[in-house]
Amino acid sequence: MWPIARAWAALPMQAAVLLVLLLSALVPAYAYAHAVLLNSSPANNQIVNEAPAEIQLHFNEPVKIVRASARLANDKSVDLESSGRGADISLRLPSLARGTVIASYRVVSEDGHPVGGAVVFHVGAASAAPAGPSETPSVVLGAVIWFVHVASILLVAHVVGGRLFSALFNPSDVRAKRPLTMISVGSVLLASGLYLQGLDEIGVGFTFAGATPLSTAIGGNVAVANGLFLITLILAILPPFRTRSLTVSTAVIAMTIASAAFTFTGHSALATPPWLAKTCIFFHGGILLFWIGSLPPLWRLSRHPSRQMSLKAFSAAIPAPFVAMLVAGLTLAALELPDLGSILDSIYGRVLVVKIGLVALLCFLAAYNRFWLTAPAIQGDVAARGRLRTSISAEIVLAVAIVGTASLWRFAGPDQFQYAPLHPVSIHIHTDRAMAEFELKPKSHDAASVHVTILASDFAPMHPKAVTLRLWNPAAGVEPIKYELAESKDGGWETEDVPFRAPDGWKVDVQVLIDDFTTAHLEADLDEGVEAADSNDAGADPEFPKAEASSTAYER
Known part of the structure; x- marks a missing residue:
């Protein structure tokens, strides 16, 4: 059996890098974190x-x-x-x-x-701004949410992952230790996590708010995930059945439900394509629980020379799922990161860098255990068994650190920005008298810069006496807002800090004073530039999306 297991493990190890590269090439370039x-x-x-x-x-x-x-x-x-x-x-x-x-x-x-x-x-007009709402997040509430989440995951890993390990590799020790304590602690942690989620949703900070937080959070995905985790704990503390196959099946079902619980929460579950994201979360989370839950019984087994066959069996079987966990995690990172160059520009990326460092240490310890310590320990080398216990203890510390680091992604949402990023918009406006290249670039979440290049209708250079920009949104009841453009060093005309958020429904009128007696008006809809941007996102990639505007021109 074990030669087959080793052969099965070899294929994923050889294909892991290729699979990650292929999946990274197929996934989209960006995924929002939380709602925007x-x-x-x-x-x-x-x-x-x-x-x-x-x-x-x-x-x-x-x-x-x-x-x-x-x-x-x-x-x-x-x-x-x-x-x-x-x-x-x-x-x-x-x-x-x-x-x-x-x-x-x-x-x-x-x-x-x-x-x-x-x-x-x-x-009508701006007035003295009233005091805005206070949306400063509660540091204490965030810290408690993080702690309860980490403790809940580690408890589920210890109980459910440990049960599956014992059912597969150490059936003589499959009975749960202190089952009533485990289910009581688990129930308190999961219920507390749901209450804290409700506090966060209603935004009142870390305080007692009666039953309102529970009633607020009970219909959300966190309630579903915590309910599934509670079911897995119940299944994992059941006494062993008379037949080993039924005991193993129950442990596998518990692990499957726990893996599925991860797919209901976290912004990774909303990445596209959804089937790939949820599949990776399922395997990454489930194998992580199994690996963490296996460490305490492995540490105990390494102390007893008579139980080294269980250690040998686990050592032969673990490479395949371990590599699958790494592949799933790397794929999720590829789904969420726009590119490696921007990895440090977000909380998600910085947390990912720390997690990758911890996982690299874990891989080193896993390889050290697998190739240098396991065989001597099985053969009765007392010193090797001692080093193996020390290494497993270090893996337990790393496991806690990895779960704690990954749990920081709970706070890696769009708190840095309220709005989705505005894409640059560029429109070509062509009339019989003149034409303009209108470019709008986002500068912040509420402002943009405008640059206009004016040419004659035959593409010859034009040197107008003045250029004025008018922006209005008739559908939203916004009257024309006028901006006098200044001549730029490159011969164009520009203005900065135009208060502007989304181009939907906005119209632009570029007024070109050709001479003292002639003004050309070049009008267009900014929506056309948005459609061009969407088209370029799907295919071509010029510096700015171009849209041929159906324009109007008239003279004064």
């Missing part, structure tokens, strides 16, 4: 002529609204009623006076993580 607000109506920092009756929020994924409120120009705060489902949420506004309004919201994304944000707009 794509755009809103009114847009952020928008000036509207008439007070809107509601605010429309459009997210990149379905969300559940937890609460919403508005701080009005008179510094009065009111709660807002919400409606809608999926990725589109509407917030009903009260009657608004002239001035600045800050509408704040808190939603829960598909991966179970709460996300808060605010939209600022102005009725």
